[in-house]
Amino acid sequence: NAPPGRVAADVPVDERFMTLALEHAVTGLGRTAPNPPVGCVIVQNHQQHGGEVVGRGFHPKAGGPHAEVFALREAGEQARGATAYVTLEPCSHHGRTPPCADTLIAAGIARVVVAALDPNPQVAGEGVQRLRDAGIVVEVGVLEAHAVRQQAGFRSVITRGRPWVVAKYAMTLDGKVAAVREGNGTVSGEVARERTMQWRNELDAIAVGSGTLSLDDPALTVRGVPGGRDPRPVVFDRRAASDPHARAWREGAVLVTAPEARADAHEAAGITVLRADTLPDALRGLGKLGLSSVLLEGGPTLLSAFFAQGLVDEVRVFLAPKLLGAGLSPLTGPTRSMHEAQTLRDVTVELLGPDMLVTGLLSDI
Numbered sequence: 001n002a003p004p005g006r007v008a009a010d011v012p013v014d015e016r017f018m019t020l021a022l023e024h025a026v027t028g029l030g031r032t033a034p035n036p037p038v039g040c041v042i043v044q045n046h047q048q049h050g051g052e053v054v055g056r057g058f059h060p061k062a063g064g065p066h067a068e069v070f071a072l073r074e075a076g077e078q079a080r081g082a083t084a085y086v087t088l089e090p091c092s093h094h095g096r097t098p099p100c101a102d103t104l105i106a107a108g109i110a111r112v113v114v115a116a117l118d119p120n121p122q123v124a125g126e127g128v129q130r131l132r133d134a135g136i137v138v139e140v141g142v143l144e145a146h147a148v149r150q151q152a153g154f155r156s157v158i159t160r161g162r163p164w165v166v167a168k169y170a171m172t173l174d175g176k177v178a179a180v181r182e183g184n185g186t187v188s189g190e191v192a193r194e195r196t197m198q199w200r201n202e203l204d205a206i207a208v209g210s211g212t213l214s215l216d217d218p219a220l221t222v223r224g225v226p227g228g229r230d231p232r233p234v235v236f237d238r239r240a241a242s243d244p245h246a247r248a249w250r251e252g253a254v255l256v257t258a259p260e261a262r263a264d265a266h267e268a269a270g271i272t273v274l275r276a277d278t279l280p281d282a283l284r285g286l287g288k289l290g291l292s293s294v295l296l297e298g299g300p301t302l303l304s305a306f307f308a309q310g311l312v313d314e315v316r317v318f319l320a321p322k323l324l325g326a327g328l329s330p331l332t333g334p335t336r337s338m339h340e341a342q343t344l345r346d347v348t349v350e351l352l353g354p355d356m357l358v359t360g361l362l363s364d365i
């Protein structure tokens with residue numbers, strides 16, 4: 001194991017340091033929207049002795065300083081001649097903060113390694129150009145796929161005008177998410193629950209339908225994650241008939257309802273009411289509210305509607321080693337033939353206690 005601040009040079013050096021930068025960016029997940037999570041590390045002598053990390057930073061929240069600023073602050077004079085690893089192209093525009101490209105140039109950075117270009121039209125390659133014009137060596141594309149996935153929410157809002165949607169559910173080996181008779185025991189176990197809490201901590205919003213709200217009165221909060229923060233609850237309730245005093249309606253909650261629905265009681269309770277005719281409209285509305293990623297936690301009615309309209313970008317399913325027989329399916333819909341099935345890409349499988357976690361993508365980022 002490498003001592004703190006040092007990294008063993010057993011894989012290509014740039015990938016090792018970009019991995020560190022990506023790990024720093026994780027700290028900002030769920031906190032930066034509509035901005036991206038970004039990480040930065042500054043390294044002296046990257047070609048010798050495996051290099052030494054002299055500065056690190058991440059973007060904590062929109063309106064706050066960018067990742068590069070924190071890393072340069074820590075590096076101080078040691079930034080001169082050093083390499084900066086940044087998970088997103090340094091910005092070139094004056095937004096709420098000054099351009100990071102200029103800050104890197106002023107600090108005397110000699111080389112910049114970028115994971116992914118910034119799709120923001122105000123930047124979009126100009127950050128890299130500005131660094132090169134100043135004589136800095138710039139490399140783009142190191143661990144790009146990892147970075148793009150980490151920034152999926154930000155990139156989705158910029159390129160598609162809507163948040164990145166992750167559908168999550170747990171089902172038995174025979175494909176049932178709940179028993180027909182109630183008395184709802186949980187399908188998956190404790191380790192799966194902990195993982196779900198991490199996801200809630202990392203995504204901007206958590207969405208359920210009115211059925212889940214009235215059946216379970218879920219809290220939709222993060223429990224057991226040190227430093228965790230709760231995602232904004234989003235409840236899809238076309239008729240606005242749900243109890244305005246349910247637990248989900250905490251500060252920041254959003255009711256998505258039909259344009260003509262009467263939602264006076266919800267409005268009076270301080271709930272943000274988003275009126276939309278269709279699910280794509282609703283998602284665009286959530287994007288405008290500053291939400292970049294949504295964890296869709298069910299139930300079957302809401303999940304089925306999202307799947308049927310091709311609005312799920314990523315799937316995370318727990319498979320519990322149990323057989324139930326009769327029960328509810330996660331998805332319903334018209335009969336399809338097997339070649340019409342939606343097929344996941346980049347599939348991963350992981351064992352979490354007794355349960356299996358299967359993940360995969362349905363959209364390109």
Ligand code: AOF
Binds near residue numbers: 091095096098
């Ligand atoms: C970076 N480093 O850490 C982040 C960047 O309003 P502002 O000033 O915060 O600018 C937001 C935009 O800056 C955002 O849309 C994205 O293009 C870029 N985010 N850039 O160099 C960072 N968070």
Ligand code: ZN
Binds near residue numbers: 090
């Ligand atoms: Zn910046």
